[in-house]
Structures are given as structure tokens and as C-alpha cells.
Amino acid sequence: MTLPVRALYVHIPFCKSKCVYCDFLSSPPTGGDCLERYFHALENEISLYSQAYTQFETIYIGGGTPSFPPIGRMEGIFRLLQKLAAPSAEYTIEANPDDITPAIAEFWREHGINRVSMGFQSMNAAALRFLGRRNSPGQNRTAYEIARRAGFRNISADMILAVRGDNIDNTLAEIAGMAPEHVSAYHLTIEEGTPLSKGYSVLSDDEYMEQYWQTAEFLEKRGYRRYEVSNYARPGFESRHNSNYWDYGYYIGAGLGASGFLPGANGIPFRYKNSIHLDEYSAGLEKGVLPQYNIEELDNKTIARELIMLGLRKTDGFDPEQLTALSGYSLPADGLMELSEWVDARGGRVKLTRRGLEVMDNIIEKMWEIIR
Ligand SMILES: C[S@@+](CC[C@H](N)C(=O)[O-])C[C@H]1O[C@@H](n2cnc3c(N)ncnc32)[C@H](O)[C@@H]1O
Numbered sequence: 001m002t003l004p005v006r007a008l009y010v011h012i013p014f015c016k017s018k019c020v021y022c023d024f025l026s027s028p029p030t031g032g033d034c035l036e037r038y039f040h041a042l043e044n045e046i047s048l049y050s051q052a053y054t055q056f057e058t059i060y061i062g063g064g065t066p067s068f069p070p071i072g073r074m075e076g077i078f079r080l081l082q083k084l085a086a087p088s089a090e091y092t093i094e095a096n097p098d099d100i101t102p103a104i105a106e107f108w109r110e111h112g113i114n115r116v117s118m119g120f121q122s123m124n125a126a127a128l129r130f131l132g133r134r135n136s137p138g139q140n141r142t143a144y145e146i147a148r149r150a151g152f153r154n155i156s157a158d159m160i161l162a163v164r165g166d167n168i169d170n171t172l173a174e175i176a177g178m179a180p181e182h183v184s185a186y187h188l189t190i191e192e193g194t195p196l197s198k199g200y201s202v203l204s205d206d207e208y209m210e211q212y213w214q215t216a217e218f219l220e221k222r223g224y225r226r227y228e229v230s231n232y233a234r235p236g237f238e239s240r241h242n243s244n245y246w247d248y249g250y251y252i253g254a255g256l257g258a259s260g261f262l263p264g265a266n267g268i269p270f271r272y273k274n275s276i277h278l279d280e281y282s283a284g285l286e287k288g289v290l291p292q293y294n295i296e297e298l299d300n301k302t303i304a305r306e307l308i309m310l311g312l313r314k315t316d317g318f319d320p321e322q323l324t325a326l327s328g329y330s331l332p333a334d335g336l337m338e339l340s341e342w343v344d345a346r347g348g349r350v351k352l353t354r355r356g357l358e359v360m361d362n363i364i365e366k367m368w369e370i371i372r
């Protein structure tokens with residue numbers, strides 16, 4: 001398993017304020033020189049990786065909120081990353097609409113960024129307030145206009161489904177009116193320990209599935225293809241970065257708490273997670289040591305299970321020959337026959353049927369049981 005490493009994720013763990021549902025590693029800066037220390041350490045980390053890896057086909061700056069720190073603080077990172085991008089790379093930044101100004105959009109363009117993923121979440125003021133978002137529907141529209149005017153030809157809009165009381169008809173209609181190239185429609189997950197986890201009554205599975213299929217049908221009628229459980233794109237605008245995760249490709253994760261998946265020197269693939277403590281993260285990097293913690297070498301069974309779990313997220317599923325080539329495991333024909341109501345294994349791909357998608361977690365477990 002010696003595929004090249006062509007994807008780089010860079011984590012920016014800062015937000016202006018914390019949304020009530022979010023459990024990602026992000027917080028408002030704690031003051032002092034924390035931003036300065038962080039960006040210094042991150043530059044060191046990216047430089048270390050650049051000694052072994054370059055010419056990335058996709059770079060993704062995510063967070064947290066990469067549009068929040070002052071651009072002057074991030075310039076060093078942008079300069080480094082621009083040199084690491086292959087000429088035709090997809091280079092994305094995640095942005096909160098309320099941060100987007102003509103100056104920042106221009107600055108991103110000058111530094112080679114060619115895709116912006118905007119966290120709209122909803123086009124309804126009440127839902128945005130309920131979610132603890134700083135952006136308003138008006139700011140979503142303005143941010144989109146600014147990015148277009150700055151020359152971005154690849155814009156993605158994030159929305160959240162299953163927010164009790166929210167009207168997704170309006171959000172869908174407004175997003176369709178703007179016509180971004182890509183839409184991610186996530187299911188609101190209630191994460192333990194978040195303010196939302198206290199006392200929120202979740203939508204039933206049926207209510208959620210109704211919104212899910214409404215979203216899919218609405219977007220598909222307007223030229224978007226659902227290519228992954230929660231992701232829709234106009235032809236040719238599927239996210240190359242996220243597709244690499246689902247295709248079981250390697251990637252580097254840089255930044256506080258970032259995860260990566262790489263081939264080991266012994267040929268065995270491993271996953272790692274960076275330290276989540278700024279002191280620990282920066283101290284290692286000062287000495288030129290990568291802050292990789294929780295290193296897990298993957299055995300063949302784990303590889304098979306992960307490949308199935310990720311591959312089934314895509315509407316065109318996975319190639320069973322890739323499963324065997326990477327893990328030595330295969331799916332016996334009789335086992336697949338028994339799952340035929342939920343799994344379509346024709347045409348050299350293994351994918352979920354519409355019914356299978358609705359019980360995806362069960363089907364993944366069933367497949368884990370039948371691999372040999
Ligand atoms: C981690 S955020 C980073 C981007 C940016 N800070 C923003 O909020 O738009 C990436 C996406 O994950 C979504 N997200 C975070 N927590 C979520 C949850 N509990 N359920 C569903 N979506 C969630 C966000 O709403 C956002 O669209």
C-alpha cells in the first residue's frame with residue numbers, strides 16, 4: 001500500500017464565539033500571545049512535512065474558523081501552503097459568512113485559494129440565533145456576493161438539517177437562488193457536553209429522513225448530484241479533498257488536534273492524532289518533532305472495516321477489488337445476496353440502495369460480519 005500522499009488538512013482551532021451545537025476542537029483565543037505561538041508552531045509543522053511531501057492535489061484549511069484570525073497572522077501559513085499546492089490543486093478555506101469582506105476574499109485569491117466553503121447553516125434568522133451563530137441570512141447573501149465578485153468560481157454552502165422549528169424550504173430556495181457549485185447538508189448531531197445537549201428534543205428519524213429526501217430531491221432537480229450521504233455538487237465540483245477521505249486515500253493533518261492517515265516506513269498504514277494541548281503541540285515542534293500522538297498502525301481487518309464504512313458513504317460506493325488489494329479481505333457473494341435489499345453489488349461497485357442508506361450504520365456492521 002504505497003499510494004502517494006496528495007492531501008493536506010490544516011486546522012485553525014479558533015472561533016470568535018462557540019456555537020451551541022459544536023464539538024469541534026475550537027475556542028476563542030485565550031489571550032496573551034496564543035495566536036502568535038500557534039501560527040509559529042503551525043508553520044514549523046508544515047515546514048517539517050514539506051521536507052517529505054509536496055505537490056498536494058488538495059489543501060483544506062478548516063476549523064474552527066480560518067476566516068477569523070487577522071490575515072496578517074496567517075500570511076506566513078498562506079505563503080507556505082501556496083508553494084506546496086500542485087498547479088491544478090483544489091485549495092479550500094472554510095469561512096464564516098460574517099467574517100468575509102472584500103479585502104479578505106481578495107487576500108485569499110492572491111494566495112492561491114480557489115474554493116470557499118461557507119457555513120450558512122440556515123437562511124432563517126430564528127434558527128441561526130437558536131444555533132448560537134453569529135451570521136444572519138443577510139450576511140450569508142453578502143458573503144456569497146463578495147466571494148463571487150472576488151472571482152471565486154467554486155463555492156460550497158453548508159446547511160444543517162433537523163433543527164427543530166427551522167423551515168428548510170426557505171433555506172433550500174435561497175441557496176438554489178444563489179447557485180453555489182457545492183452544497184453540504186449535515187444532520188444536526190447532538191454532541192455530549194455541548195449546551196445544545198441539555199434539554200433539546202431531537203427530531204424523530206422519520207422527520208429527519210423526510211427532510212433528507214426533500215433536500216436530495218430539491219437539489220437534484222436543480223442540477224446537483226448527491227455524491228455522498230450529505231454532499232451535493234454540480235458535475236465536476238465534487239470536493240476532491242473530502243472524496244480523498246472516502247476513497248481511502250492518505251492525507252496529512254497539520255495543526256492542533258488534527259488527524260492524519262499515512263503510510264508507515266514499514267509500509268503499514270497508520271493513523272495519528274496531533275496533541276490537543278497548545279503547550280505540548282508547540283513544545284515538540286520547537287525541537288523539530290512532529291506532534292503526532294495516538295499513533296495506530298492498521299491491521300488488515302481494520303483497513304477492510306474502514307474502507308467499507310467510508311466507501312458506503314459515497315453514492316457510487318466502493319470497488320470490491322480495492323478492498324481485496326488493500327486488506328486481503330473480500331465480500332462473499334452469498335453474504336451480499338442476503339443484503340441485496342440494502343446493498344447493490346452490480347457493475348463492479350458495492351453501494352447502498354435507498355433503503356440501505358436509511359439504515360446505513362446497521363448495514364456497515366452487517367458487512368463487517370460477512371467479510372472473509
Ligand atoms: C466545524 S465547522 C467549521 C466551519 C465554520 N467555522 C462554520 O461554522 O461554518 C464545519 C461544519 O461543521 C458543521 N457542524 C459542526 N458541528 C455540527 C453538529 N453538531 N451537527 C451538524 N453539523 C455540525 C458546522 O455547522 C459547519 O458547517
Ligand code: SF4
Pocket residue numbers: 014015017018019022023024026063064065096119
Ligand atoms: S460551528 Fe464553526 S463557528 Fe461554530 S463553534 Fe464550530 S467551528 Fe466555530
